Amino acid sequence: MSGPVPVHTRRLRLEAVDPTRTDDLWQLHQDPGIAAWYGGTWTRDHAAARAATMAESWSADGIGKWIAYDKVTGELVGRGGASRTTIAGTEYVEIGWAVREAFWGRGYATEIGRATLSFVDEVLGVDEVAAYTEIHNRRSRAVMERLGMSFVGEVRATGLVEGKDGVHEDAPFALYSIRGRSAAPS
Numbered sequence: 001m002s003g004p005v006p007v008h009t010r011r012l013r014l015e016a017v018d019p020t021r022t023d024d025l026w027q028l029h030q031d032p033g034i035a036a037w038y039g040g041t042w043t044r045d046h047a048a049a050r051a052a053t054m055a056e057s058w059s060a061d062g063i064g065k066w067i068a069y070d071k072v073t074g075e076l077v078g079r080g081g082a083s084r085t086t087i088a089g090t091e092y093v094e095i096g097w098a099v100r101e102a103f104w105g106r107g108y109a110t111e112i113g114r115a116t117l118s119f120v121d122e123v124l125g126v127d128e129v130a131a132y133t134e135i136h137n138r139r140s141r142a143v144m145e146r147l148g149m150s151f152v153g154e155v156r157a158t159g160l161v162e163g164k165d166g167v168h169e170d171a172p173f174a175l176y177s178i179r180g181r182s183a184a185p186s
């Protein structure tokens, strides 16, 4: 059976993650700008496990995470997409992104985020989509704001704490959401 078809945005080709994308997923998570926000680089085994989980999300929910490639050159740019996630005890359709540091400042995360909102609206038609990140991840919060998402409040999750080493189970996160068909800006 064939998997989800690629989604094309203005500059990117978005390919659903399945086990065949493990190497690219691993490669992305060797990037220092990404590793800094994920508690370090991923091992190949971890990338393989994550790729398998992402593939399950695509088959179970019809939504999931993509790897983003430059549409013209095929270069690996980043990743993003949507998944069903429990945040502070509540189940949400959550969107997210990560872009190689060399590509920051060019709007790629916003492009992935917009495509994700449209895709979720088309496939699920849900009326609320959430995103969350460590409270001090200003670049990711700025993406949420550019997508028209609103700050809902602070929640606790496993992640980084500003000024402290390592990953903490009760790190402060900023939760954002967007509702209704406005969740799919054109």
Ligand SMILES: CC(C)(COP(=O)(O)OP(=O)(O)OC[C@H]1O[C@@H](n2cnc3c(N)ncnc32)[C@H](O)[C@@H]1OP(=O)(O)O)[C@@H](O)C(=O)NCCC(=O)NCCS
Pocket: 033, 034, 037, 096, 097, 098, 099, 100, 103, 104, 105, 106, 107, 108, 109, 110, 111, 132, 133, 134, 137, 139, 140, 143, 146
């Ligand atoms: C979070 C992350 C994806 C944000 O990347 P980013 O490059 O800052 O975000 P965008 O791709 O939306 O680019 C926005 C920047 O490009 C500029 N830009 C240029 N063209 C643009 C366009 N067409 N559309 C939007 N912004 C554009 C914006 O002005 C903005 O510039 P600024 O950084 O000077 O404010 C990136 O920092 C990252 O991968 N971090 C590590 C992983 C991570 O934290 N992921 C989030 C976990 S929740």
